[in-house]
């Protein structure tokens with residue numbers, strides 16, 4: 001197991017270096033002058049040169065990359081062109097809102113997917129199964145901005161149960177935090193939940209047909225114990241992987257949902273960085289998303305290895 | 319013989335199983351009847367696909383309910399098993415009738431420890447504190463001949479050899495102290511030495527607990543050593559049954575005679591699969607979706623003669639002079 005963990009850490013590090021080179025290269029090879037964009041048309045030539053120099057854009061590319069990655073390691077991602085504030089600070093500011101939304105959305109997704117997918121698998125081709133398939137199809141096809149707006153119209157407008165948008169910090173006002181979180185989390189969670197429902201259904205169906213489930217029934221175990229310990233326990237192992245991908249996706253910002261609900265998350269910020277060609281901020285955000293993906297993947301693999309004892313064994317045997 | 323021990327513990331009568339398939343109804347078990355006596359072993363032999371496993375799974379209600387159609391009767395200890403719901407069957411499974419499954423590689427849950435899977439079997443019927451169950455699980459592992467049972471409780475199935483897994487399966491099947499044990503190809507996947515050990519073990523345990531055993535196999539060599547009564551299956555029917563002596567010395571049905579002609583010496587060192595000469599009989603068994611009208615063995619029968627064989631199904635009838643020996647054939651071999 002330890003060997004497996006070390007190997008996975010090493011792999012992640014290699015991928016991260018690759019990703020950082022890619023991020024850096026793309027940002028610098030796209031046409032357009034970031035400094036001009038940032039300063040606008042009325043800036044003087046002197047101000048322009050000063051900013052170029054401060055951003056290090058006159059140096060050779062390799063030097064720029066090494067500088068950037070070196071500082072990144074110490075937590076310094078440079079200074080935003082647009083706001084003049086450290087990129088790291090701007091990112092950290094947005095982390096709580098993003099993590100809150102992603103965590104709540106994945107919970108919503110799992111609360112939809114696990115029961116619905118399981119019930120559908122237990123009664124294949126029944127009305128319940130039909131309902132599960134149809135609703136997950138609907139959940140996938142409804143655009144999230146539309147769903148967000150409908151929720152706002154109904155629950156914020158007509159019924160007035162939830163606020164229509166905005167974010168409140170967890171530590172400053174836990175109730176307000178939860179209250180503001182419900183609608184964005186549902187909107188973001190429904191799409192993931194729809195994807196996961198199909199996955200849970202096929203995974204449970206497959207598990208049900210396994211020989212060892214028959215063994216468990218032959219022992220005379222209670223139906224719900226067989227279901228919990230032999231069907232779900234096994235079927236949900238692969239769900240860790242697919243759920244991890246969904247979580248990483250939610251963590252890297254659900255732009256539309258953030259905009260609809262005026263949610264101050266990373267996605268919105270990255271979008272603004274793109275619009276204003278704020279290179280340092282954009283680079284920092286993309287690098288952060290890459291780190292998130294790698295970390296979630298790493299955690300998923302470690303969790304998987306814990307849940308399925310064959311994994312680390314196979315690795316060790318190689 | 320039947321009443322010596324106070325009657326059979328399991329009586330199966332006219333058991334039939336058909337599956338709905340896209341090609342039509344597959345009639346896999348077609349009127350099977352037998353008795354299992356306490357402390358005795360009934361061997362069911364037949365080539366692959368003859369319906370041995372399906373016939374056994376039907377007794378425990380373990381066939382997929384949406385496609386399997388089961389009829390007939392199976393009375394265990396005075397209690398009818400056919401037509402019961404899941405919860406009613408639960409009481410019988412494990413505690414009344416235990417089963418060792420054909421493939422130990424897939425029949426254990428890969429992500430749970432051996433100990434856990436045994437403890438589950440123990441606690442399915444008796445409310446037993448966890449530590450008592452663990453101690454009992456350790457005893458069971460020792461009983462089936464697993465060395466160092468305490469540490470094996472923590473092992474996962476993939477960490478055990480095929481023989482060890484099969485022993486674990488047996489331990490699980492014995493956990494509920496069943497009165498009938500169905501062993502489905504319990505030793506077929508194992509090499510000869512391990513096979514002999516497991517046979518010894520099962521015979522010893524059977525004697526101690528007076529368990530009725532149904533031994534399902536295509537290995538006639540094993541049957542001679544352990545069974546009391548043998549039932550030969552072909553296309554879901556019993557084509558011949560009788561005591562081991564009657565069947566091995568005075569076989570009547572051309573299928574049985576073919577099998578025996580092909581049976582190798584018992585201590586052949588090759589693994590069971592290779593020795594398994596049942597499959598070397600010329601021809602193939604009939605498709606369960608299109609069973610022939612007359613005798614199911616007709617297309618392969620070396621002694622078919624009568625038109626009757628093609629149009630009329632031979633009934634299972636007693637062989638002259640031995641009421642326990644019955645065969646379903648119109649053919650009468652010389653000297654019987």
Ligand SMILES: Nc1ncnc2c1ncn2[C@@H]1O[C@H](COP(=O)(O)OP(=O)(O)OP(=O)(O)O)[C@@H](O)[C@H]1O
Nearest residue numbers: 337339344346365366367368369370371372373382
């Ligand atoms: N769920 C099912 N649906 C349709 N047909 C099935 C199903 N289960 C089993 N069968 C068919 O039943 C027949 C008998 O299968 P069974 O497993 O009982 O054979 P067997 O005698 O145990 O053979 P083996 O020696 O290979 O284990 C086979 O033709 C198989 O295809």
Ligand SMILES: [Mg+2]
Nearest residue numbers: 370371372420
């Ligand atoms: Mg079988």
